[in-house]
Amino acid sequence: MTNMKEIKEVPDIDRNLWLPGNATCAGCGLDLSLRWALKALGPRTVLVTPASCLNVVIGVWPKAAPDFPFINMVFAGGAAAATGIYHGLKARGIEDVNVMTYAGDGGTTDIGIQGLSGAAERGTNIIYVCYDNEAYMNTGIQRSSSTPLGAITTTTYFGKQEHKKNLPAIMAAHNIPYVATASVADPLDLYDKFKKAKDIKGLKYIHIYAPCPPGWKIDSERSIEVAKKAITSGMWILYEVENGVFRLTGKSKRYIDPKKRKPIKDYLTIQGRFRKLTDDDFKELEKYRDSLWRQVNKELSFQELEEK
Amino acid sequence: MSSKTLKTIVELNFRITDSTTNPIISSSKAFALAAKRYGLMSISHSDFPSRKTGGFKWDERQFSSHYQPRTFSENLDVIIALDEKSLTQQVQRYPDKFGENTLIILNKEDQPDSQFDPNEFYGTNSKFFYVPFSRLAAGSKNTSVSAFGYLGSEMGIPQDILEKAFTESFSNLPERHLNALKKSLSEGYNYKEQKDLGIEFEVDTEKTRRMLIDGNQALAEALLNWEVTNSTVYPITPATSIYDQTSDNLSMIDEILARGGVHTQTISEIESFGIAIGHIWGGVRNGTQRIFLGTSDPGISLGGELLGLVYELPMVVANVMRGTPSTGLPTMTSQSGLRQAISPTHGDARFPVIAPRTVDEMFTAVPTAYNIAEKLSIPVFLLSDRELSIRQETIKRPDLRKLKPTQPPKRSDLPLKYTGLLSYEDTGLPIPPHDLEAIEQTHLKMYSRIDYLRENDLIIKPRQDLDFYDPLPGKDNEKKIAILPWGSTWYAARDAVDLLSEELSDNGYDVHLISSLQVYPLQKILLKRIKEYDMIFVPEVNSTGQFAEVLREETKDYSLNQKVKSILNHRNVMFTPEEIYNQIKGELMS
Numbered sequence: 001m002t003n004m005k006e007i008k009e010v011p012d013i014d015r016n017l018w019l020p021g022n023a024t025c026a027g028c029g030l031d032l033s034l035r036w037a038l039k040a041l042g043p044r045t046v047l048v049t050p051a052s053c054l055n056v057v058i059g060v061w062p063k064a065a066p067d068f069p070f071i072n073m074v075f076a077g078g079a080a081a082a083t084g085i086y087h088g089l090k091a092r093g094i095e096d097v098n099v100m101t102y103a104g105d106g107g108t109t110d111i112g113i114q115g116l117s118g119a120a121e122r123g124t125n126i127i128y129v130c131y132d133n134e135a136y137m138n139t140g141i142q143r144s145s146s147t148p149l150g151a152i153t154t155t156t157y158f159g160k161q162e163h164k165k166n167l168p169a170i171m172a173a174h175n176i177p178y179v180a181t182a183s184v185a186d187p188l189d190l191y192d193k194f195k196k197a198k199d200i201k202g203l204k205y206i207h208i209y210a211p212c213p214p215g216w217k218i219d220s221e222r223s224i225e226v227a228k229k230a231i232t233s234g235m236w237i238l239y240e241v242e243n244g245v246f247r248l249t250g251k252s253k254r255y256i257d258p259k260k261r262k263p264i265k266d267y268l269t270i271q272g273r274f275r276k277l278t279d280d281d282f283k284e285l286e287k288y289r290d291s292l293w294r295q296v297n298k299e300l301s302f303q304e305l306e307e308k
Numbered sequence: 309m310s311s312k313t314l315k316t317i318v319e320l321n322f323r324i325t326d327s328t329t330n331p332i333i334s335s336s337k338a339f340a341l342a343a344k345r346y347g348l349m350s351i352s353h354s355d356f357p358s359r360k361t362g363g364f365k366w367d368e369r370q371f372s373s374h375y376q377p378r379t380f381s382e383n384l385d386v387i388i389a390l391d392e393k394s395l396t397q398q399v400q401r402y403p404d405k406f407g408e409n410t411l412i413i414l415n416k417e418d419q420p421d422s423q424f425d426p427n428e429f430y431g432t433n434s435k436f437f438y439v440p441f442s443r444l445a446a447g448s449k450n451t452s453v454s455a456f457g458y459l460g461s462e463m464g465i466p467q468d469i470l471e472k473a474f475t476e477s478f479s480n481l482p483e484r485h486l487n488a489l490k491k492s493l494s495e496g497y498n499y500k501e502q503k504d505l506g507i508e509f510e511v512d513t514e515k516t517r518r519m520l521i522d523g524n525q526a527l528a529e530a531l532l533n534w535e536v537t538n539s540t541v542y543p544i545t546p547a548t549s550i551y552d553q554t555s556d557n558l559s560m561i562d563e564i565l566a567r568g569g570v571h572t573q574t575i576s577e578i579e580s581f582g583i584a585i586g587h588i589w590g591g592v593r594n595g596t597q598r599i600f601l602g603t604s605d606p607g608i609s610l611g612g613e614l615l616g617l618v619y620e621l622p623m624v625v626a627n628v629m630r631g632t633p634s635t636g637l638p639t640m641t642s643q644s645g646l647r648q649a650i651s652p653t654h655g656d657a658r659f660p661v662i663a664p665r666t667v668d669e670m671f672t673a674v675p676t677a678y679n680i681a682e683k684l685s686i687p688v689f690l691l692s693d694r695e696l697s698i699r700q701e702t703i704k705r706p707d708l709r710k711l712k713p714t715q716p717p718k719r720s721d722l723p724l725k726y727t728g729l730l731s732y733e734d735t736g737l738p739i740p741p742h743d744l745e746a747i748e749q750t751h752l753k754m755y756s757r758i759d760y761l762r763e764n765d766l767i768i769k770p771r772q773d774l775d776f777y778d779p780l781p782g783k784d785n786e787k788k789i790a791i792l793p794w795g796s797t798w799y800a801a802r803d804a805v806d807l808l809s810e811e812l813s814d815n816g817y818d819v820h821l822i823s824s825l826q827v828y829p830l831q832k833i834l835l836k837r838i839k840e841y842d843m844i845f846v847p848e849v850n851s852t853g854q855f856a857e858v859l860r861e862e863t864k865d866y867s868l869n870q871k872v873k874s875i876l877n878h879r880n881v882m883f884t885p886e887e888i889y890n891q892i893k894g895e896l897m898s
Contacts, residue, residue, distance in 0.1 A: 026329070051634065074634040076576060076610065106543070110575035140552070142543040143573055154552050155541070155573050157559050272480075 017043060022065030023057040027220030029210025029227065030054060030131045032184045034102060037129065037206075040194035043068055045098040046085055050078035050112055052104035053138040054131075078103045079115040082126040098198055100127040105146035106136045109167045120174040120203045127197050127204045130167065133212035141215045149288065150281045151273045153215075159276045163288055168207045169295070172241045177202040180240035180249075183209040185227035189238055189250030196242075209236045217272020229267040231255070234289050237296060246299040256296065264289060318374050318510045320463065321381055323405070324452060325366040325398050326390040335452040336367040337700065338477035342460065342470045343371055344520045344702050347511065351377045352522075352700040353882070364397045369700075371463070373512040376702065379803045379885050383407035386507070388455045390415045390441060399430050410434040411505055413458075415441040415451065418503075437505060444499060445492035453489050457496025463509045467497050519705050521555040523667050523696035523796075526703075527626060528560040530674035531600055533708050537569035538587040538599045540580040542607060545639045546694045547628040550602045569597075577603055581611030588621040598678060598717050599623040605645045606634030612652035615687055619657060622681035622688075622717070624674070629693040629795075631850065631880070640880030641695040643795055646854040649689035650828050658758050660684070661828040663691040665774050665798035668703040672771065673825060675711055682717055684757045691827070693849070695882045696796040762829045770825070776837070777802060777821040779809040785818040790841040791892070794827050794855050796882065797847045803885035804847075808892060817896075827855060830862045838863060844872050845895070847888050851878035 017038040024031040030053060038045065046069045049055045055072045058065050073081045078101040086099045103112055108130035116128055135153050136142040142155045146167070150159040172179045178200045182190040190208065197204035209230060211223045218226055230236035231251050238252035248256060255261050264286055268274040277285075326332050333354055340350050354367040368384075370377035384405045389395035395414060399406060406412070414426070416438040426436045444454035453474065460470045474493055478486060521529070528550050531539075539560075541551055551560050561571045570587065574580040584601045601623065603611070608627055615625075627649060631642030649661045660680050664673035673690060681688040791808075793801035801821055809819040820841075824834045838844060838859070846856040853874030860868050875891045877883055 072633070074606070111542070113575075136543040139543040139545045139548045142548060142551075145575060154548070154559075155543075155561060157562055 017067045019065045019067055023059055025214055025220070027211070027213040027223035029133060029184045029212060029223060033131055033190060033208045033210050036187045036190050037194045040191045041098045041100065041198055044096055045100060047071065048073050048078055048081045048085065048101045050103050050107040051075040052107050054102055056138060075107055076111045077115060078107055078112050079119040079128055083119050083124045086124055086126050098127060100129060102129045102131065105130055105132040105134060106144040109146045109165050110144055117174065120171065120176050123202045125201055127206065129206045129208060131208045131210040133210050133215060135215055137212050137215045149285055150277045152276060159281070168205070171205040175244065176205060178204040178240065178242055181207045181238055183227050183231060183236055183238060184211065185224055185231055186238060186250040193240060218270065222270065226267070226271060229262070232262045233264045233267040234261040234293060235264060235267055237292060239296070246303060248296065317385060317507065319370060319372040319377060320509060321370050321383065321385045322459065323366055323368040323384050323387045324455065325387065325394040326452065327364045327394040327397065328391055330390055330450055330452045332365065332452045333367050334477065335450060335456055336369060338474045339456045339460065340369060340700055341477065341520055342465055342473035344518060345469050345473065346465045348373050349376045349518060349702040353380055354698060364394055366398065379799050382886060384410045386411045386413065386459065388413045388459065390451050390455065395430060399432055406432045406434050408433055411437060413437045413439050415439065439499060439503065441496065444495040448488035448492040449485065450489060454492040454496030457493040458499050461497045461500040462505050462507050464511065467494065470497065517705060518702040519555055520700060520702050521667060522698055522700045523670060523692055524549040524628070525555045526667050526670035527674065527692065528554050530671045532560060532563050533711055534674050534678055535598060535713055536564065536600045537567070537597045539564055540572045540574055540583045540601055542574050542577050542580045542603065544604045544607050546630055546697045547602045547604045547626065549697065550626065577607040577611035578614065581614035584623055585614055585618050588618055588623055596716065602626040602628065604628050604630050605648060608645065608648055608652050609634065616653035616657060618687055620685055622685050624677045624681055624688050624690055626690045626692060628697045629691060639694060641693055641849055641882055642880055643693060643797070643849045645691055646827065646858065649691060659687055659689055660758065660761055660826070661689045661691060662825050663795040663827045664825065665795060665823060667696065667699060667701045668706065669771060669774060669825065671706040671711055676825060680761065684761060686757055691795060693796055758829050765831050765833065774798065775823055777805060779806050779819070780813055783813055783818060785813065785816050787816055788818045788820065788841045789843040789845065790820045790822045791845045791847065791888065792822050793847050794823065797849065798823055800883040800885045800888055801847055804888035807885055807889045828858060835863060842871070845875055845892050846872060847875040847883055849877050849882065851876060
């Protein structure tokens with residue numbers, strides 16, 4: 001008898017709600033993640049997008065890319081508009097529609113965090129997604145609070161001096177029913193997380209790692225390679241926190257063992273935005289990565305203790 | 309194998325268009341740099357609607373060595389289309405740009421025996437040329453470079469100048485890409501031997517020294533020259549490029565930091581206005597700091613509330629206007645921020661507003677803004693717009709030494725009855741308006757300071773050449789009409805005055821241009837001038853005629869309702885002189 005892995009549910013690949021031929025750059029992480037997210041959520045979805053690349057690349061009717069209701073929103077209002085839409089639909093007795101906000105890292109970690117925190121505290125039944133390309137790409141690559149240490153942007157010429165804001169952890173601290181991180185390097189894991197989020201009541205927060213070739217100064221064809229290396233080096237960790245229970249998922253499971261993690265240099269040196277990193281920066285980033293994993297270990301060991 | 313000369317021109321109107329991924333605007337900037345070094349003056353006008361309409365962008369430039377081009381003429385001399393789709397879209401959207409004398413160069417292999425008539429296919433009556441730019445640029449990812457090489461050789465720009473400019477502009481590319489780029493440039497350059505367009509581009513031997521700069525760069529350099537120490541920003545197109553590279557490849561942010569100043573990138577405009585206010589309370593009154601904040605209409609909508617707290621403190625807020633909703637989708641040219649700038653916080657609070665009209669006026673507008681701000685102790689708005697922000701122009705190098713501040717930022721020396729500056733005795737910090745009494749006082753003083761500005765012209769040196777223009781100074785006709793533009797509408801209005809004057813002077817009309825840097829409150833000199841005219845036309849790129857409204861309010865002259873006519877354009881693109889000309893002519897004939 002051969003050992004066969006259980007085959008996961010095969011997504012409905014024939015139905016593309018996010019149409020091809022849109023104006024995203026080649027190798028765009030946003031484009032890929034949104035396509036997979038919508039495959040999981042299905043056509044009964046309303047999407048709200050605060051100012052970001054996404055509400056530029058959708059295009060103008062009749063050439064628009066979304067094959068579902070799509071609403072442009074002001075920068076600070078992503079979560080608030082989704083809340084309103086959810087309540088409006090509920091008042092009409094419509095409860096089978098997924099209301100989702102798809103915002104960039106600027107719109108989430110910077111200007112949008114106030115509304116997001118409010119919606120999370122109220123437990124509004126929406127999905128909030130942050131596609132994290134680690135800078136303001138639409139306005140021409142400026143730093144955001146999600147930009148990692150050392151990355152060059154037009155407002156940090158010699159590399160950013162501060163570390164990235166850990167927003168998934170902030171959201172987990174809101175005690176919402178579902179927080180997850182995902183990556184375009186692991187689309188099936190991403191798909192599963194959206195499937196799961198769809199059936200949970202309350203605010204679901206998903207943070208997606210989405211490379212941006214022009215902003216990160218990488219060739220378009222290396223977009224997925226970079227995303228994979230982020231996971232293998234342990235710089236990006238795939239996990240979910242469901243009702244307070246922390247769990248590593250997908251390809252990140254094996255990297256709990258520090259020996260298996262690849263050197264972070266593999267991940268950093270292939271990106272032009274990190275070209276000014278010094279040896280000290282590499283060490284600092286390594287420390288940062290280790291501190292992320294220390295938190296993971298802490299969570300997991302606490303849970304173990306609790307189970308006992 | 310050069311064919312006989314098709315035409316001799318002193319001014320070249322050129323456009324490049326593409327719907328694929330070629331970075332045409334960066335290439336075009338590099339080309340303009342080379343042309344400037346060769347001694348040509350130029351002006352640019354580009355649009356980036358590509359993302360919205362599905363991949364279609366263009367960049368237009370006008371070159372001349374005889375004079376500084378100002379606006380764009382109706383027909384193009386040369387258009388290079390890097391793909392057929394973009395050419396189709398150009399013809400559909402801008403049919404007027406294609407005339408009999410337009411040379412269309414399409415990126416395609418030559419087809420000498422083909423029966424295909426491109427003019428019939430595209431619906432034009434222009435001259436078609438095929439040049440295989442993609443083949444010439446083989447190995448390079450940027451096809452437009454070979455096109456610019458070809459154009460450069462047609463215009464007579466030496467190859468080494470071109471190569472140097474492109475190498476500098478694309479210096480961040482890896483070695484192999486840069487080599488491919490150089491090769492494609494020289495392939496394009498040498499293709500002239502095989503196929504000559506037959507343009508004779510006349511170049512004046514007397515060349516002037518100029519600098520190539522866009523509006524936002526000029527603003528940044530003026531701010532650095534005025535020794536601004538504190539700046540805060542939240543990224544918003546089209547204001548963010550103020551903080552990008554200046555024309556000397558400096559970063560405004562790094563310069564400010566290097567001089568011991570403070571720059572903060574915030575997480576929203578609420579925070580950036582808040583931080584600016586903190587800077588003021590913390591430093592300006594000690595006479596050490598100058599504060600700047602650059603944003604666009606939506607940013608002022610968000611942070612405007614906080615300006616209510618700094619009624620009585622100096623800072624300069626630049627609004628690179630774009631109008632339209634705050635969703636990140638539409639960034640277009642607009643002059644929609646005037647009424648917002650006058651009272652962004654609530655209807656009772658009024659702020660002085662200045663609007664530079666040309667790229668080079670940025671250098672004098674910044675000192676003017678800070679002079680008003682420091683003299684009156686009040687936030688001042690400086691209005692630019694998208695068109696001005698990305699317009700690259702060759703300007704005369706301003707004498708920066710003359711435009712430096714002569715003294716450190718100082719406390720207002722106006723009598724207390726105007727400023728109402730109150731400070732704590734021990735620290736010298738101003739009493740913030742959360743003190744009830746102070747709030748009452750601030751309200752009262754607010755009006756006084758705007759009144760003070762009405763009564764006293766504070767601008768250092770009015771730009772005579774921009775403020776008033778009479779194309780036929782000797783004539784004194786009975787009927788007088790004026791065009792009164794503000795902001796970047798000035799460019800088109802200036803040429804429209806020439807067109808109108810030519811036509812109407814024999815019909816008994818004098819046509820003048822009047823204008824002012826300070827758009828709120830209006831200066832005495834402008835109010836006096838207005839009275840001399842029978843009709844005043846105010847061209848504006850908005851849908852409600854905001855400046856015309858201000859004009860009617862400020863003059864308190866109700867007969868002006870008849871006299872002032874708005875010429876509006878809410879297509880979110882800049883006026884052309886012909887458009888203003890046609891509308892005024894229509895109005896006069898009816």
